[in-house]
Amino acid sequence: MKPAPFHYVAPRSVDAALAALGEDAKALAGGQSLVPLLNFRLARPETLVDLNGIDELAYLRKSGGTLRIGALTRQATLHRSSVVERGWSLLTRAVAQVAHPAIRNRGTVGGSVAHADPAAELPVALTALDARFHMRSAQRGPRTIAAPDFFRAPLMTALEPDELLVEIEVPALPDGARAAFVEHARTHGDFALAGAAVVRAGTEHAAIALLGAGPTPLRVPDAERALCNGASAAEAARIAGAALDDDYRRALTTELVRRAIEEAA
Amino acid sequence: MTGGPLTFEADGVPYAGALRVVDVDEDAGVVGAHAQARATRGWAGVAADITTRTGGLDADVLLSGDATPAAGEALLAAVREQLGASISPADDPVWRRKLALRAALAVGVGVAAGLAGAAWDRRRRG
Numbered sequence: 001m002k003p004a005p006f007h008y009v010a011p012r013s014v015d016a017a018l019a020a021l022g023e024d025a026k027a028l029a030g031g032q033s034l035v036p037l038l039n040f041r042l043a044r045p046e047t048l049v050d051l052n053g054i055d056e057l058a059y060l061r062k063s064g065g066t067l068r069i070g071a072l073t074r075q076a077t078l079h080r081s082s083v084v085e086r087g088w089s090l091l092t093r094a095v096a097q098v099a100h101p102a103i104r105n106r107g108t109v110g111g112s113v114a115h116a117d118p119a120a121e122l123p124v125a126l127t128a129l130d131a132r133f134h135m136r137s138a139q140r141g142p143r144t145i146a147a148p149d150f151f152r153a154p155l156m157t158a159l160e161p162d163e164l165l166v167e168i169e170v171p172a173l174p175d176g177a178r179a180a181f182v183e184h185a186r187t188h189g190d191f192a193l194a195g196a197a198v199v200r201a202g203t204e205h206a207a208i209a210l211l212g213a214g215p216t217p218l219r220v221p222d223a224e225r226a227l228c229n230g231a232s233a234a235e236a237a238r239i240a241g242a243a244l245d246d247d248y249r250r251a252l253t254t255e256l257v258r259r260a261i262e263e264a265a
Numbered sequence: 266m267t268g269g270p271l272t273f274e275a276d277g278v279p280y281a282g283a284l285r286v287v288d289v290d291e292d293a294g295v296v297g298a299h300a301q302a303r304a305t306r307g308w309a310g311v312a313a314d315i316t317t318r319t320g321g322l323d324a325d326v327l328l329s330g331d332a333t334p335a336a337g338e339a340l341l342a343a344v345r346e347q348l349g350a351s352i353s354p355a356d357d358p359v360w361r362r363k364l365a366l367r368a369a370l371a372v373g374v375g376v377a378a379g380l381a382g383a384a385w386d387r388r389r390r391g
Contacts (some may be wrong), residue, residue, distance in 0.1 A: 055267050082316075083288040084298055176357035 003038035014057065014166060018138040020049045021162045027051055029072055029111035032103050057110070057166060063069065065172035071110025071165045075122070076101065078109055082084040088170055090179035090197055094125035097181065099216060100189045110165045113150075116157045119191040119212050124179060126168065127217035128197040128209035134167040135159060144169075174201035180263035183211060184264045194252045196240070201226050208236070208261075211232040213253055215243055219226035223257070233261040271302055273343040278304045280311070282340075294318060298346050304332070311336045317348055349351055371386035 010190040011017040021027060024046035028034055037043040038258055051057065055165040057072035062083050069078070078084055078095045085092045098112070098121050113133065127147040136142045139162060150158050157185040159165060173179075183195030194209030223240035231239070241254030268285040282302025289296050301312035309332035313324045322345060326337035 058267055059286075061291060062288070062293075063291040065292065076289055077285070080299060080314075081288040084289050 001039050002043060003035075004044045006038075006045055007047040008050065008054070009047060010053050012053050014054060014164065015049055015138075016214040017049055018162070018164055020047060021138075021164060022047075023161045025049050025161070027114070027164060029114075030074065031111075032099075033105040033111065033115045033117070035151060045126065051164075052138065060227050062087065067170040067172075069109050069170065071113075073109045073110060075104040075107045075112070079104060080215060088129060088173065088179075090125050090129060090181055090199055091122075091170070093123040093179065093181040094197060095260040097121050097183055097192070097195075109168060113168065114157060114159060114198045115164050116151050116155050116216070117191070118154050118215055118217070119193075121181065121183065121195065121211065123147075124195065124209045124211040124217040125197045126170065127151070127219060128179075128207045129170050129173070130168045130207070133158075133165055133173075134169060136166050137163040138261060142166075147217070148219065154215045174205045177201040177205065178264045180260040180262040182263065184252060184256060191204055194249055194256055196253065196257040196260040198257070198263045198264045200227065200261070203230065206236075208240055208257060210240065210243070210253060210257070213249065218243060223234060227261065233258050233265070236261055268298070269347060271300060271340070271343045273339040273348065275311075275339040276333055278306055278309065278336075280304050280309075280336060280339070282311075284344055296348075298344070298348070300340055302336075302340055302343075303313070304330075304336075306329055307321075309336065311340045313337065313340055313344070315344060322348070 009020045011020055026043060026045035026048055028035060028048050028050045034043065051072055054072060057070045059070040060073055060077060060081050060083060067088055075095050075098055078091060109122060112120050116123060132144050132146050133150045134142065134144050137160060147160050152158060177199055179199045181197045185190035185192040193212055195258045197209045199207040205223040208220050208223050212219060220240040220243055223236045226239050228234040237254045237258035240257045241250045244250040244253055268283060271282045271284050273280050278324040280302040282300065284298060285372040287299055298315040300315060303310040308330040310329040311332045313326045314326045315322060318379045324341055328337060
């Protein structure tokens with residue numbers, strides 16, 4: 001199928017993009033999710049705002065210990081970055097499981113976050129890393145939202161129609177932190193049925209975020225506390241899995257969390 | 266600077282490709298980049314993962330097909346040329362901090378010398 005007719009604009013700056021965004025407009029980044037939606041006519045925007053010419057949104061920068069990811073940074077760039085691998089290896093591990101290289105070459109970090117698919121890897125990893133999302137709007141100016149408030153429902157975020165996600169800020173991890181990202185998909189590269197992102201730094205810090213366990217990435221504070229208090233991987237995983245109603249998903253998630261905790265130990 | 270096209274010649278064969286800046290570590294003053302190019306005739310390709318610091322460049326070069334080490338050297342020369350045109354020491358925060366420290370030290374030494382000289386002059390005049 002072909003998309004319904006739309007106006008196409010290709011701004012060269014964030015300000016120009018913000019001026020073009022509105023109620024009946026959609027921002028196009030890598031197009032790995034939006035273009036299929038357009039082709040199936042599940043999305044029928046009046047205007048398509050192509051962000052690919054805005055070079056100022058494509059960067060990976062470590063500054064003052066904090067990682068700043070421009071929204072238009074390609075997933076392949078995130079995967080290749082040695083800065084990310086050294087300081088935030090969870091992101092490297094998570095993005096390696098996003099579909100296939102051809103998709104990661106076009107797909108963007110900001111696009112994956114703004115699309116907010118509950119089975120997507122990057123939103124889950126960023127939730128485990130306590131990321132903050134910087135947005136801008138022509139009318140209301142800039143604002144910043146933390147991950148738990150950003151993801152609202154499947155494919156729904158705090159982004160308003162006239163707002164653009166411009167940057168993702170990932171704080172530094174505690175010294176000695178280790179991370180693991182484990183997921184299960186029926187076919188390699190397909191959307192995962194379930195998954196877990198774990199960050200551990202001794203008994204001082206633990207973060208566990210679940211993939212496919214709810215309408216949005218899900219943190220499990222009870223399991224995190226248990227882990228900090230010395231619970232075994234199996235016990236913490238059982239607590240994390242208890243958040244799920246479905247027997248199969250609960251068993252699958254519990255096992256994946258256990259593996260992730262052991263890998264990050 | 267996010268990168269740009271690269272063209273060069275090695276072993277008499279023209280190559281075309283691209284340089285992409287991957288990441289910038291402002292704390293360490295390091296820029297990571299990736300460059301790759303393929304021969305426009307025949308079957309040869311060359312790629313490099315590059316780390317640049319002020320005044321230095323390290324690279325892991327990967328050759329494929331009929332590419333020879335000369336293609337790797339030509340790729341890195343083209344990268345140096347493009348980065349040299351866009352990255353100056355003034356872009357390096359570590360270099361800027363050192364420069365500011367040296368400037369402050371020079372001003373401090375100058376002021377101290379001036380004050381000492383003025384005091385000596387006042388004592389000499391009685």
